[in-house]
Amino acid sequence: MSVASSTLQISGLPKGVLNALQSQAKAAGVTAADYAKQLIEEGVSLQQQAQTKTFDELYASTQSCFRESSMSEEELDILVDAARTRHHRRTSNKKR
Numbered sequence: 001m002s003v004a005s006s007t008l009q010i011s012g013l014p015k016g017v018l019n020a021l022q023s024q025a026k027a028a029g030v031t032a033a034d035y036a037k038q039l040i041e042e043g044v045s046l047q048q049q050a051q052t053k054t055f056d057e058l059y060a061s062t063q064s065c066f067r068e069s070s071m072s073e074e075e076l077d078i079l080v081d082a083a084r085t086r087h088h089r090r091t092s093n094k095k096r
Helices: 015-028 032-052 060-069 073-095
Strands: none
Touching: 015 032
């Protein structure tokens, strides 16, 4: 099976975005070009899923895992609130 090859050139990315792309690619052990390609492919796939599947279909596995975890909704709320609080503390400390 042959794969059509094409080139896409993107200009105008802010330097910070390009630096983040390069850092994330390095952490993933791939080139920046391969990482960008992966992000584009995943984005297109997600968009197609969002247009063709219901919310229940998209989150069926998440809902199943939650039910199997035996965690109550109240426990989940507490967990999310704690994570939100940690996030706000971290981001507000960085601004100082």
